[in-house]
Amino acid sequence: MRFTQSMFGAAAVVALSVGATTALAAPASATPNTTPQKVCGSGYKTVNSAAIGSLGTVYLAYNATNGNNCVVTIRTNPGTTLDMSSWIYVPDTNEGDDDYGRYTSYAGPSYVIGKGHCVDWGGGIANTYVQVTGSNCGSLTEHRTTYTR
Template identity: 70%
Template sequence: MRFTRSAMAAAALAALALGTTTALAAPASAAPNVTPQNVCGSGYQTVNSAPIGSLGTVYLTYNATSGMNCVTTIRSNPGTAVDMSAWISIADSEEGDYDYGTYTSYAGPTYAYGKGHCADWGGSIENIYVSVYGSNCGALKEHRVTTVR
């Protein structure tokens, strides 16, 4: 009986120590592995990006097979849900898409067909808004605007 109690006590102590270590250990990655390709889907390549202060980045991706553009806004440090957005509008077209909400790590994806057209796109995190106009138009120079509200 004495051996059984000692073995059970040792097992309980080991389980308690393991549980405490597991509970106190930081996860291998505190932030989820979010990339523009994870959000937009396979076949999309990043063709442009713009920082949103130090809070994150808005990405423009393109799928050459489908001619579709995708925009997503990704936070640098995911956490408590905050106001975020991602949007795209294709020049000379009715194509456009917008996503606005309260998110923990990313906004979007937003999609628009844009093969052979300039794109206007942007995103926001909290009170910082970034807009890129006339983007990916070959020789034309894009115009970037950052607004803090």
């Protein structure tokens, strides 16, 4: 959980340092121009997703061949650059990956070996973030949090 909190703290610092005024820019198109499979690569199948308000969706994909998970955040309306992020973390192994930057369409991919482990993952667009913890753990219940900064 400490990793997750520090990831959101880093995202907030980036958003503040870059400036959140670009979040009001008009989108260039009405549909996303990519898919999780195009971003993550062949063999990845979407296993979970979470809406980031009306701005887009963060996807969790899994490749059964190599045991890797992939997270990508895709905007609903690609356009001018916005602060975006994708991240994934495996608490059991303390391994994680993230991508934070200013993008026009998507953030990621973020990869981690997750076979046989619960994963925490999420992403953000502009000042709206989604965090999913305890995900894909069989009988355990995952927890989702959406917030704005």
